[in-house]
Amino acid sequence: MDSARRNFVAASGKLLLLTPVAAAALDWVLAGEPEKAPGYALDDHWWAFTIDIARCIGCGSCVRACKTENHVPLEPYYFRTWVERYRVKGADEEHPQVDSPDGAYNGFPVLPAAPDEKSFFVPKLCNHCAHSPCVQVCPVGATFESPDGVVLVDKSYCLGCRYCVQACPYGCRYIHPETMTADKCTLCYHRITRGLTTACAENCPSGARRLADLKDPKDPIHAFLRENAIQVLKPQMATGSKCYYKDLDGAVR
Amino acid sequence: MKEGLGHASHLFRMAGLFVVGLVLFLVVRSLLVPADFGKYGHFRAGALADNREKPVVYAGRQACTDCHDEAVTRKAAGAHAGIGCETCHGALAAHADDPAAGKPQRPDPRVTCLVCHERNAGKPSWFKVIVVEEHAPSGPCADCHAPHSPAVG
Structure with missing residues (x-):
């Protein structure tokens, strides 16, 4: 049987016997692997992010770049990324003083060390x-x-119920005041799928932030994870975080 | 007296109603749920394309090398080699597409330089900081430090 005829029989058989949803699921099962998106192979990437605490100078370039790139409202309640400053007195690791005015959009006010x-x-x-x-x-x-490996929001499906805003242990979500749907960091999905890095990493002047692809054997993240003291935020919550911090202090919760 | 399933006609009626309900549910569901829902997981596969669609605002430093070779080379030799062009000059994807659109901004050094280099709590010890009131109370930083290659002397 030639392939055109075989495809026709298979397609009409599925249409006759199954709902469109089940038909789509069967496609996936028969293919044995998710169909690759045009121009970008979904299967070839497993995105992650690395942050080197000792390289961050608190300039806020990442915050400004993120808001510009992603049209995040400028009011200081909406952030896809932000920077916090921790100050720990002596050995009092349990009571750090944390400030993040405007999420560090304008850097940090000068404080004497x-x-x-x-x-x-x-x-x-x-x-x-x-x-x-x-x-x-x-x-x-x-x-x-x-x-x-990127957590994304389908704006056309989101009801704006806010469950996710409460569920995120890292406070990374907000309800966009115009669309009234959940909004968050997309890891600049529109950039990384075009071969660019994220807006925050592109504009980080000291190389503290880096986009990483765990499926790329040549990515420096493998050496970064192997050779440094690495921590994720709130590891006790078993979220499978892929944001890897180098030299993260115990005072950070 | 009826034998066997003689009294069970109400059960068949209920079963019939159940089947009709089930068929109705499947029909309505197939109309409401997009065909690509569930292709990769419990979400609409088209949402991946939706998230990719957005235009890029920052062109990325690679785009600048095509035209601004001289500035890029000078910067690559200095301490600011790791900094992206758009970090100081603003988002320029429109300019990279069409050089006539949107000129790169010339940053105000007393703002742009100091947001990084003013001494402040939190800055790591390896990073070069100044107290601007002592170091240069007035005048643009560029009088002494060429921004693309800031070392003096």
């Missing part, structure tokens, strides 16, 4: 968890872990 104080910056963004609490609570399948 106290001699008995340890201080450092902690950039934050969506951790693109492999087992995301935000995805688990979405009642309609509007937020999801993509096959290439």
Whole structure:
């Protein structure tokens, strides 16, 4: 049987016997692997992000770049990424003082460095968890872990119920005031699928932030993970965070 | 007295209603749920394309090398080699597509330089900082430090 005829018989058979949803699922099962998106192979990537705490100078370039690239409202309640400053007095690791005015959109106000104080910056963004609490609570399948490892929102499906905003242990989501749907860091999905890095990493002047692809054997992330002291935020929550911090202090929660 | 299933006609009526309900549910569901829902997981596969569609705003430093070779070479030799062009000059994807559109901004050095280089709590010890009131109370930083290659002397 030639392939055109065989395709026709298969397609009409599926249409006759199955609902369109089941037909789509059968396609996936028969193919044995997710169909590759045009021009970009979903299967070839497993995106992650690395942050080197000792390289961050708290300039806020990432915050400004993110808001510009992604049209995040400028009001200081909406952030896809932000930077926090931690100040720890002596050995008091349990009570750090944290400030992040406007999410560090304009950098940080000048504070004198106290001699008995340890201080450092902690950039934050969506951790693109492999087992995301935000995805688990979405009642309609509007937020999801993509096959290439990015947590995304389907704006046309989102009801704006805010479950995900509450579920994210890292505070990475907000309701966009115009669309009234959940909004968050997409790891600049529109950029990384075109071979560019994220807007925050592109504009980080000190190389503290880096986009990484765990499926690329040549990506420097493998050496980064192997050779450094690495931590993720809130490891006890088993979110499968893929935002890897180098030299993260214990004072950071 | 009826034998066997003689009294069970109400059960068949209920079963019939159940089947009709089930068929109705499947028909409505197939109409409402997009065909690509569930292709990769519990979400609409088209949402991946939706998220990719957005235009790029920052062109990325690679785009600048096509035309601004001289500035890029000078920067590559200095301490600012790792900094993307658009970090100081603004988002320029429109300009990269059409050089006539949107000129790169010339940054105000007393703002742009100081957002990084003013001494402040939190800055790592390897990073070069100044207290601007002591170091250069007035005048543009570029009088002494060429921004693309800032070392003096």
